[in-house]
Amino acid sequence: MANNVKISLRQFTVLIMFYTIGTTILVIPAPLAADAGQHAWIAAIVGWLLGLLVVVLYVSLGKLFPQMTFIAYIEHTFGKWLGKPISLFFIFFSFVTSSIVLYYIGNFMTTQIMPETPIGAFVILFAGIVLMGLRLGLEVLARTAEILFPWFLLLFTTLTLFLIPEIEIQKIRPIIEIGFKPVIRAALVFAGTASLPMVVFLMIYPMSLNEKKGAGKAFYTGTLIGGIFIIIITFLSVSILGAELSAKNMYPSYALSKKINVGNFIQRVEILMAGLWFLTIFFKATFYAYGFISGIAQVFGCKDYRPFVIPCGMIMIAFSLVVYPDVVYMSDFESTVYIPFVISAGLLLPLFVLITGLIRKRMMNNQGVESDDE
Amino acid sequence: MIVGIVATASFFTMIEAPPLFKAKKKKELWLFSILLLIGTGLCISVSLDIVIPNPLDLVYVVFKPMSRLLDNLLK
Numbered sequence: 001m002a003n004n005v006k007i008s009l010r011q012f013t014v015l016i017m018f019y020t021i022g023t024t025i026l027v028i029p030a031p032l033a034a035d036a037g038q039h040a041w042i043a044a045i046v047g048w049l050l051g052l053l054v055v056v057l058y059v060s061l062g063k064l065f066p067q068m069t070f071i072a073y074i075e076h077t078f079g080k081w082l083g084k085p086i087s088l089f090f091i092f093f094s095f096v097t098s099s100i101v102l103y104y105i106g107n108f109m110t111t112q113i114m115p116e117t118p119i120g121a122f123v124i125l126f127a128g129i130v131l132m133g134l135r136l137g138l139e140v141l142a143r144t145a146e147i148l149f150p151w152f153l154l155l156f157t158t159l160t161l162f163l164i165p166e167i168e169i170q171k172i173r174p175i176i177e178i179g180f181k182p183v184i185r186a187a188l189v190f191a192g193t194a195s196l197p198m199v200v201f202l203m204i205y206p207m208s209l210n211e212k213k214g215a216g217k218a219f220y221t222g223t224l225i226g227g228i229f230i231i232i233i234t235f236l237s238v239s240i241l242g243a244e245l246s247a248k249n250m251y252p253s254y255a256l257s258k259k260i261n262v263g264n265f266i267q268r269v270e271i272l273m274a275g276l277w278f279l280t281i282f283f284k285a286t287f288y289a290y291g292f293i294s295g296i297a298q299v300f301g302c303k304d305y306r307p308f309v310i311p312c313g314m315i316m317i318a319f320s321l322v323v324y325p326d327v328v329y330m331s332d333f334e335s336t337v338y339i340p341f342v343i344s345a346g347l348l349l350p351l352f353v354l355i356t357g358l359i360r361k362r363m364m365n366n367q368g369v370e371s372d373d374e
Numbered sequence: 375m376i377v378g379i380v381a382t383a384s385f386f387t388m389i390e391a392p393p394l395f396k397a398k399k400k401k402e403l404w405l406f407s408i409l410l411l412i413g414t415g416l417c418i419s420v421s422l423d424i425v426i427p428n429p430l431d432l433v434y435v436v437f438k439p440m441s442r443l444l445d446n447l448l449k
Binding site for chain 1: 382383386390393394399401402405406409410412413414416417419420426428429430433434437438440441444445448
């Protein structure tokens with residue numbers, strides 16, 4: 001379907017980076033600090049390395065099926081009848097997560113910035129931009145990412161520099177008494193928010209890139225850079241707010257940027273942080289929605305996903321107002337069921353496809369071409 | 375509220391449907407109408423405070439055992 005779409009490698013790197021950072025940057029210090037205490041930043045590093053392993057899996061899947069989307073190679077490896085339900089699981093995953101991300105935006109705005117506006121207003125406005133981006137196509141999104149990247153960098157650097165004087169190093173001590181299990185658990189949360197959802201990029205990788213060579217490298221670089229930003233934020237959050245306060249805050253990095261105070265003059269710049277978040281979450285929401293919409297289009301054998309953007313968007317908006325009835329449900333979902341859910345969609349499913357694909361390829365090579373009947 | 379939703383839906387039908395109709399893409403047209411119908415229905419029921427099933431409850435049912443297993447492993 002997106003055969004004529006071409007994204008350059010640099011654009012792809014920036015997209016991956018934004019995708020890694022989106023939602024993660026604002027929420028992740030809280031669960032990390034809750035699980036790993038003052039070692040949250042170590043857990044972030046471990047999670048970052050785990051994320052790289054996940055990318056290894058995605059890149060090798062991309063090598064196995066260079067000209068197909070994820071849905072297409074699920075159907076190729078499992079056949080039509082077994083393939084459809086498996087693809088539906090993937091679509092369900094991207095649908096649920098895209099609704100969740102829309103809810104995040106609404107919840108963040110209503111709890112932190114504009115408490116008197118109903119949540120629906122934010123959700124509809126934000127979904128409007130996301131759907132507009134999708135309607136215009138991947139190339140436009142990729143170019144947007146490229147243009148927004150320097151702004152993101154500028155905002156982030158400003159934020160970090162202003163926060164450095166506030167660091168209290170005793171808050172991350174003692175470093176030595178580190179538990180293995182809490183760190184692994186926190187690292188799983190990290191990978192679940194930052195790396196595993198990248199499974200939706202299999203819908204465009206490596207088919208929609210203009211150069212196949214170096215595509216894997218772009219994937220790794222994006223994950224690496226994105227991870228570094230998250231590690232910095234986690235470190236700042238734990239060393240400035242302390243582990244306990246980070247864990248109790250719903251949006252610790254937002255609370256963090258309220259701490260900025262340069263000479264009693266530059267204060268209350270937390271909306272900068274929110275700006276960072278809007279930039280990155282836009283890409284996260286867009287690509288989840290892309291996975292959902294183009295997935296549906298492909299399962300039903302339609303060439304172009306664009307006509308379905310608006311109707312699917314309406315479904316997403318409706319469900320984003322329903323998915324989390326309240327914040328208690330949200331934090332319970334996030335800390336318990338979300339991790340196995342994202343592991344099965346982002347790790348087990350691609351792994352399963354990869355193994356089956358490799359076996360089929362070997363069988364075909366051994367038996368010659370005549371056994372190629374599906 | 376309902377009027378707004380229906381107006382939005384019909385507005386986008388006016389934009390999206392004619393090219394599909396002209397190209398005689400029957401399958402696309404069917405999928406489009408079904409999705410739009412579902413979307414409009416869901417939006418209206420949300421605006422009327424009618425309870426619609428939450429997909430996350432399904433996720434809860436399916437993945438709760440796995441999550442318990444993970445908890446026991448990492449505690």
